[in-house]
Amino acid sequence: MPELPEVEIICRGIAGHVVNQQIVKVVIRNNKLRWPIWTNLAKNLSQQTIKVINRRAKYILVTCTHGTLIIHLGMTGKLRVVASNTLATKHDHIDFLLSNGNVLRYTDPRRFGSIHWTTKMPREHKLLLHLGVEPLTIKFSGAYLFDRTREKNVNIKSLLMDQAIVVGIGNIYANEALFHAGIRPTRPAKTISLSEYTVLVKQVKFILKKAINKGGTTIKDFVNAEGKPGYFVQELMVYGRIGRFCYQCNTALQNIRLNQRSTVFCPVCQR
DNA sequence: ACGCTCTCCTGGCCGC
């Protein structure tokens, strides 16, 4: 489940292999992603050159000569660079054949991901228009969260995962950040103080940066552009540790569902 | 506007 660190790793990983390369051909084997891929995408992209790879929220932005590809990996999406003779398997839905002989390959078993094409500024695209602040920028601060939540009854974990407030945080890092901040996931957002939000923001930034440095979190199948896993899973304090004990106080971790998402916390360390 | 639930999808795992 790629969140900000995993998407960032993918972007960095593919950039060196695809930037300044011409797209020779696009092969779409299955256009049924979350939304159908634009019918003319293959024809339109052919002969364009990839200029820049960027990330906004969990979207990968591939800026080409005459527009931008907006790629979301959903739950199980992968974007890898492979040699052109690498055989496509069942869930390899799209290949971008490049002038250097490599293939930028999109793979997605569950097909929760999406690919859009825009000729406008990507930020004006409807999927990106209402996104919140980037968590690794100065705009994401304790004061920002405090100000945005004075009327919010929603629990803090759902708020952290609300992409209209702050982007890039999914279930894994929301669980982890709340543990590190000592805040219980069920707390209504409006009951959290400015000083608590300041700690939470600091922990979110710390965890996201650390996860990027470890190459992301591989729970089941995340791999980077070269097909290698990440190692942040070894740092997880609560996510995936249902039925086990808190590393800090040895209390049994509690497992609940918030907004249909598995939520794990320490009832002693998190208040 | 807000907050909740439903929905899309496949692979892996469990129990029988």
Next chain:
DNA sequence: TGCGGCCAGGAGAGCG
């Protein structure tokens, strides 16, 4: 070995 049921969850759609 097969089959049904459940779970994983990003995020838009729809509803009260």
